[in-house]
Amino acid sequence: MSRITRSIAAAAAATLLLAAAPLRAQDLDPECASLVGTYLNTRAPNPTSDNPRVGRILLDLTEAGAATMTDSAQGGGSEKYQPFSDARGGWMCTMDVDGPPTFTAVLIDFTFPTEAMPEQRIARVDIVGHYDEAANTLTGETKVSFYPMDGDPLDAEAGTDGTEYSFTGEKIVPLPH
Structure with a gap:
């Protein structure tokens, strides 16, 4: 086997090994690792809204480090907001000195045009929350902002x-049999 052939074979093997190795986007300390999971969140009704109803969010x-969100309001039903897609993005955790783990997330979704609002937009969802491990609950604040399709949601x-809203949530944990 020639030196060139061995070099190509070694490079191919290294590429396969790297492709097969799992990559981690963040090294979570043990208290932040407990945040990993799926939560059922409740968005309290806004009494000054044109559609003051409770919202539920997964x-x-x-x-x-990936974050996804599905919202019960995705179908629209409001004069102010268009229907929209699931949101996807990322999250990170920081530890407060004397407090619970704090997480921040940025997610992006897309609105769908309607007859009343024909211009499609991008939505950015910023979340800051705190996790209570003993109760398996989240509390936090969410801000949603909109951008034109050629805008920069980053x-x-x-x-x-x-628009901003507060939320509370509970981690979805399977019950033992």
């Missing part, structure tokens, strides 16, 4: 038509 935080300051 929020999934993965060990690799620029937190460029969003418009923002």
